[in-house]
Amino acid sequence: MNTENITDLIDKASKLCDAGNLMEALALYSRVLSEDANNHEACLMAGSIYGETGQLAESVTLLRKAIELRPDDTAGYLTLAHVLRAQGDFPQAINNLENAVQACPNDAEVCCTLGSMRYEAGQLVEAIKSFERATQLDSDNTQARVMLDSLLVQHADILEKSGDHEQAFEAIRPLLESGNPPLGAVLVFAKLSPIFDTKDDCRYLLKKISEHDALNDAERTAIQEAYSWLDQT
Numbered sequence: 001m002n003t004e005n006i007t008d009l010i011d012k013a014s015k016l017c018d019a020g021n022l023m024e025a026l027a028l029y030s031r032v033l034s035e036d037a038n039n040h041e042a043c044l045m046a047g048s049i050y051g052e053t054g055q056l057a058e059s060v061t062l063l064r065k066a067i068e069l070r071p072d073d074t075a076g077y078l079t080l081a082h083v084l085r086a087q088g089d090f091p092q093a094i095n096n097l098e099n100a101v102q103a104c105p106n107d108a109e110v111c112c113t114l115g116s117m118r119y120e121a122g123q124l125v126e127a128i129k130s131f132e133r134a135t136q137l138d139s140d141n142t143q144a145r146v147m148l149d150s151l152l153v154q155h156a157d158i159l160e161k162s163g164d165h166e167q168a169f170e171a172i173r174p175l176l177e178s179g180n181p182p183l184g185a186v187l188v189f190a191k192l193s194p195i196f197d198t199k200d201d202c203r204y205l206l207k208k209i210s211e212h213d214a215l216n217d218a219e220r221t222a223i224q225e226a227y228s229w230l231d232q233t
Contacts, residue, residue: 006032010041022049040069044076051083059083067099074100074110081117090121108138115147124155149175153184160188165195176205183209183219190226199230 009028016025029046032039047062060083067076077100084093097114104110115130128151134144152171159168169192175185186205193202206223209215215223 048079074104108134108141156188190229
């Protein structure tokens with residue numbers, strides 16, 4: 001099979017993938033690989049299809065081959081990471097995402113994916129670092145900002161409950177200084193305020209948030225409880 005025929009098969013397979021005809025596409029990619037075992041796109045796409053259809057062992061083999069052929073291409077690392085996650089192998093999944101970041105260190109989406117995987121694996125502090133990097137690379141990345149804010153609040157809450165008040169305050173400080181802190185950060189701040197003599201600052205933030213019309217009943221209840229903490233201490 002000449003190069004022109006291989007290119008034609010890959011084009012047809014790509015169109016079949018776009019149309020959702022994965023098994024037909026896989027058959028064409030397999031034909032390409034039977035003629036050219038080192039065809040990167042065929043390895044990558046066949047490996048991806050195997051992963052989507054639950055044939056994980058076959059997927060891993062082909063995706064590792066794709067990475068070997070193109071170690072500078074993040075697609076292989078990202079796809080393999082999700083397949084390894086499906087196998088429950090979080091350490092190797094994270095390792096592949098770290099390799100993807102090394103291959104493309106200025107890609108905010110890759111950093112987000114790594115952050116999400118780290119969080120799912122229970123690596124809260126490392127996940128925060130990944131989302132911090134993503135927001136540094138792309139300040140308009142809403143997903144990264146929302147996740148970062150949420151994880152900082154979670155981390156601060158854990159630290160506050162463990163008695164590490166200094167570190168808890170440091171965790172939420174950037175949120176408080178943003179001018180529009182999330183409610184979760186202010187609720188943690190309310191618990192810390194008696195220790196750091198910042199009750200007035202906290203009351204100001206609670207009042208500011210209370211003026212939002214979009215608050216639900218649970219959020220308004222939480223705000224009232226926060227006022228109670230401040231009044232009782």
